[in-house]
Amino acid sequence: MTQSEIIEALLAFIEQDDASEAAFERMALAVFAYQFAHNAPYRRFAIQRGRTTLTVRSWRDIPAVPISAFKTLTLSCTPPEAAERIFMTSGTTQGGVRGKSHHPTMAVWSRSMLVNFRRRFMQGRERIAMGILFPDEVVMPNSSLAHYLALAKRDCGTPDSEGFIGASGLDLARLIAALERAEASGEPYALLGASFSFVHLLDALAAQGRRFALPAGSRILDTGGFKGQSREMTPDAFYDALSAALGVPRTACINMYGMTELSTQFYDDGNAVCPPVKSGPHWIRSRVVDPVSGRDLPEGATGVLVHHDLAHFNCASAILTEDAGVMVEGGFRLLGRVDGADSKGCSVAVEEFLRAARG
Amino acid sequence: MIETAGHLPGLPAGEVAWRTLDFSAWGEHVQVRVPELTTAQATTLAGHVREQARTYLRTLPVSQIVATLDAAIARLLDRADPWRRRAEAVLPIVTGYDRESVRLGLSGYLRSFRAPQLQRFLAEDFANPAMLDGFQPAMKGGFTRAQGPQLLLHIWAGNVPGLSLWSLISGLLVKAGTVGKVASAEPLLAGWFAQILAEIDPKLGQCLAVVWWKGGDEEAERAWLCEADTVIAYGGNDALAAIRERVPVTARFLPHGHRIGFGLIGAEALDTRRAGPLARLVAQDVARWEQQGCYSPQMLFVARGAAVSPREFAERVSQELGALSPRHPRRALSVAEAAGVADWRSREEMRGFDEDGTVVLGEAGDGWSVVFSDAAQPLAPSALNRTLKIVAVDSLDAVPPLVAPARAYLQTAAVAASPRELFRIATLLGEAGVTRICGFGAMAAPEAGWHNDGRFNLLDLVRLTEIEQSAERAADGFADYVD
Numbered sequence: 125m126t127q128s129e130i131i132e133a134l135l136a137f138i139e140q141d142d143a144s145e146a147a148f149e150r151m152a153l154a155v156f157a158y159q160f161a162h163n164a165p166y167r168r169f170a171i172q173r174g175r176t177t178l179t180v181r182s183w184r185d186i187p188a189v190p191i192s193a194f195k196t197l198t199l200s201c202t203p204p205e206a207a208e209r210i211f212m213t214s215g216t217t218q219g220g221v222r223g224k225s226h227h228p229t230m231a232v233w234s235r236s237m238l239v240n241f242r243r244r245f246m247q248g249r250e251r252i253a254m255g256i257l258f259p260d261e262v263v264m265p266n267s268s269l270a271h272y273l274a275l276a277k278r279d280c281g282t283p284d285s286e287g288f289i290g291a292s293g294l295d296l297a298r299l300i301a302a303l304e305r306a307e308a309s310g311e312p313y314a315l316l317g318a319s320f321s322f323v324h325l326l327d328a329l330a331a332q333g334r335r336f337a338l339p340a341g342s343r344i345l346d347t348g349g350f351k352g353q354s355r356e357m358t359p360d361a362f363y364d365a366l367s368a369a370l371g372v373p374r375t376a377c378i379n380m381y382g383m384t385e386l387s388t389q390f391y392d393d394g395n396a397v398c399p400p401v402k403s404g405p406h407w408i409r410s411r412v413v414d415p416v417s418g419r420d421l422p423e424g425a426t427g428v429l430v431h432h433d434l435a436h437f438n439c440a441s442a443i444l445t446e447d448a449g450v451m452v453e454g455g456f457r458l459l460g461r462v463d464g465a466d467s468k469g470c471s472v473a474v475e476e477f478l479r480a481a482r483g
Numbered sequence: 484m485i486e487t488a489g490h491l492p493g494l495p496a497g498e499v500a501w502r503t504l505d506f507s508a509w510g511e512h513v514q515v516r517v518p519e520l521t522t523a524q525a526t527t528l529a530g531h532v533r534e535q536a537r538t539y540l541r542t543l544p545v546s547q548i549v550a551t552l553d554a555a556i557a558r559l560l561d562r563a564d565p566w567r568r569r570a571e572a573v574l575p576i577v578t579g580y581d582r583e584s585v586r587l588g589l590s591g592y593l594r595s596f597r598a599p600q601l602q603r604f605l606a607e608d609f610a611n612p613a614m615l616d617g618f619q620p621a622m623k624g625g626f627t628r629a630q631g632p633q634l635l636l637h638i639w640a641g642n643v644p645g646l647s648l649w650s651l652i653s654g655l656l657v658k659a660g661t662v663g664k665v666a667s668a669e670p671l672l673a674g675w676f677a678q679i680l681a682e683i684d685p686k687l688g689q690c691l692a693v694v695w696w697k698g699g700d701e702e703a704e705r706a707w708l709c710e711a712d713t714v715i716a717y718g719g720n721d722a723l724a725a726i727r728e729r730v731p732v733t734a735r736f737l738p739h740g741h742r743i744g745f746g747l748i749g750a751e752a753l754d755t756r757r758a759g760p761l762a763r764l765v766a767q768d769v770a771r772w773e774q775q776g777c778y779s780p781q782m783l784f785v786a787r788g789a790a791v792s793p794r795e796f797a798e799r800v801s802q803e804l805g806a807l808s809p810r811h812p813r814r815a816l817s818v819a820e821a822a823g824v825a826d827w828r829s830r831e832e833m834r835g836f837d838e839d840g841t842v843v844l845g846e847a848g849d850g851w852s853v854v855f856s857d858a859a860q861p862l863a864p865s866a867l868n869r870t871l872k873i874v875a876v877d878s879l880d881a882v883p884p885l886v887a888p889a890r891a892y893l894q895t896a897a898v899a900a901s902p903r904e905l906f907r908i909a910t911l912l913g914e915a916g917v918t919r920i921c922g923f924g925a926m927a928a929p930e931a932g933w934h935n936d937g938r939f940n941l942l943d944l945v946r947l948t949e950i951e952q953s954a955e956r957a958a959d960g961f962a963d964y965v966d
Binding site for chain 2: 165168169172190192193196197414415416417418419426427428444446448462
């Protein structure tokens with residue numbers, strides 16, 4: 125398949141309402157064949173794992189690239205300089221080395237984001253007034269989250285939607301004014317942003333003794349965890365505090381789980397109970413594996429998540445994450461990061477060693 | 484199965500709150516009850532231990548302490564003894580190490596603490612160990628006596644069974660009132676040892692306590708840190724830094740941070756006759772305690788130019804690790820540990836793509852991984868749990884610069900080389916920061932009296948009291964026999 129053929133096929137696939145196992149399989153094998161043919165580092169990786177287009181029979185056989193590989197290899201089917209966009213990880217781990225995903229076109233990424241976002245977050249609503257708690261694309265051109273939020277605002281936000289994180293951080297006064305207007309208007313309001321930004325908002329509101337009761341139908345979308353950018357909160361404390369401060373029930377507090385190394389996001393249906401079940405659309409499938417052998421673990425067993433995202437066609441569609449999870453009915457539960465630093469012995473662990481080496 | 488951890492002389496067990504820790508391995512399950520003391524109980528216990536040590540332990544001659552320790556170790560070495568049986572039955576479940584590894588590892592380790600070996604501990608640090616019992620003539624004139632701390636607090640870490648005994652015994656040899664905090668990963672052996680001592684000498688049993696608190700419980704930790712005049716702590720640098728901050732400035736703090744071990748193999752060790760047995764010893768060092776020890780090897784530097792090439796040697800080590808697995812299977816890894824191993828393996832695979840001659844040997848599903856690199860690389864940690872990186876070097880002289888940047892983490896290096904080469908390279912390694920050089924096969928079994936991290940086991944614990952010649956001369960003037 126050529127690039128334009130695979131893009132066309134994927135766009136059509138995303139537009140379908142659903143996909144059977146067999147349809148997913150067909151598309152996954154086509155994407156694998158495309159990546160195997162055009163992405164040299166991925167081909168070497170697959171061959172090293174003993175997987176070629178001849179031996180891979182099922183989407184589950186497609187070798188999953190560890191996300192750390194995105195930091196060391198240029199995984200792209202097209203020349204990287206031809207990319208329309210390059211998304212980069214935040215580089216908080218591994219001494220600032222950032223993982224990169226190259227996108228020769230944003231068409232598939234954007235389609236994947238929007239179709240899924242409408243279904244899972246908008247839930248039938250055409251537009252909603254949005255407040256964005258994250259810097260915009262001008263400030264962060266390589267952030268997939270900035271692009272995600274820009275798309276959400278452009279395609280699903282009302283004209284008075286606005287961002288509240290500027291060069292000097294959270295513009296609290298403007299945000300409080302917006303929340304007051306929303307409260308008075310009776311129209312639902314949506315706040316979207318990085319989880320750590322919400323913590324800063326909660327702290328600021330608490331310091332002022334402010335609380336809001338946003339109108340029914342209002343909702344919150346947080347993503348990305350705290351990443352050392354705010355104090356850590358347990359999920360229950362976090363959603364309780366959001367609910368109390370903004371008057372949005374925990375069932376309307378939706379967490380998005382995405383990553384730079386993917387083109388599709390996962391959502392839950394609210395955080396009444398933590399950790400909630402997360403799931404994605406029909407063009408992404410997940411497995412829970414034993415990270416050493418790569419073998420599937422039975423439902424209910426804790427392992428590491430592997431995602432097969434067909435929309436990530438230019439890089440590598442199958443990725444081995446650093447997230448622990450467990451498969452359950454209807455999706456998976458995300459159990460936090462596994463960082464491999466669980467050594468209980470007195471041999472120095474990699475993480476400490478690297479930190480010391482960086483000084 | 485339910486076990487109770489700790490040793491709390493003078494505290495009624497009924498008044499103590501207990502928490503249960505669960506352990507599973509090899510299809511078996513054990514619950515371990517660990518004590519959770521209140522601040523008041525900690526203070527009471529500290530006072531009791533300090534007072535008992537003052538009135539009893541300090542009056543004992545060192546030779547008698549050695550005899551009691553020797554008797555206790557003899558019981559743990561006796562495979563028919565109920566304490567030993569208990570250790571063999573329970574420790575594999577708690578630590579996850581296979582039964583044979585625990586059995587062999589315990590025996591090998593405990594042998595370091597029999598009476599002759601304890602004499603070595605004493606002789607290594609004291610020209611005249613009698614100075615622990617009373618004033619002894621000093622070289623410069625006058626007399627000197629060494630006194631251990633009144634209350635020595637050990638904060639143990641790690642899941643290598645019995646690691647705690649090293650510092651526990653060192654403390655008792657200098658007659659310190661002793662309180663040890665066991666690690667959640669192996670909370671039992673130190674308490675058992677205290678109870679065996681108490682069975683042999685009940686009054687000695689009053690001079691030491693074994694306690695537990697949850698890692699990160701600052702309040703419990705602070706209570707103990709305020710009581711101790713000397714603190715020995717094991718752990719990662721972050722944990723040690725946090726403890727150091729809370730240790731009163733008047734107390735002595737002796738930290739033992741995490742370390743990285745490595746090995747060097749010279750060309751003379753790589754003829755076809757010697758390479759096989761050497762590879763077996765390397766594999767044993769790697770498999771022992773799953774590289775969790777500070778002395779465990781994580782990387783090997785192998786010289787080129789011999790009949791057996793570095794690459795061939797790496798393959799032999801792989802074969803030996805493969806041969807060890809059925810007899811000593813790797814313990815079950817947690818998800819985080821497994822992810823660590825997978826991440827390490829895949830990073831090395833990626834390196835291979837850059838064609839620097841990196842090869843990952845063995846299958847992902849094997850219970851071990853060896854990575855071979857044809858290009859020299861600086862010392863770096865492996866993922867532990869039987870993962871080893873072997874790199875080729877033109878000669879052993881290339882190694883000191885490759886390990887020197889890790890100076891703060893260096894400790895043990897195993898060397899296979901001719902005597903002349905051994906001493907030559909040892910000088911360079913010592914300058915780079917290495918404090919222990921041993922043979923392969925002995926990395927995880929340091930000899931009795933070993934100066935852990937290049938420091939003194941006993942000397943670092945004591946304070947000297949000196950009677951200067953002036954006092955002695957002056958005293959003469961006040962004697963009743965004076966003319």
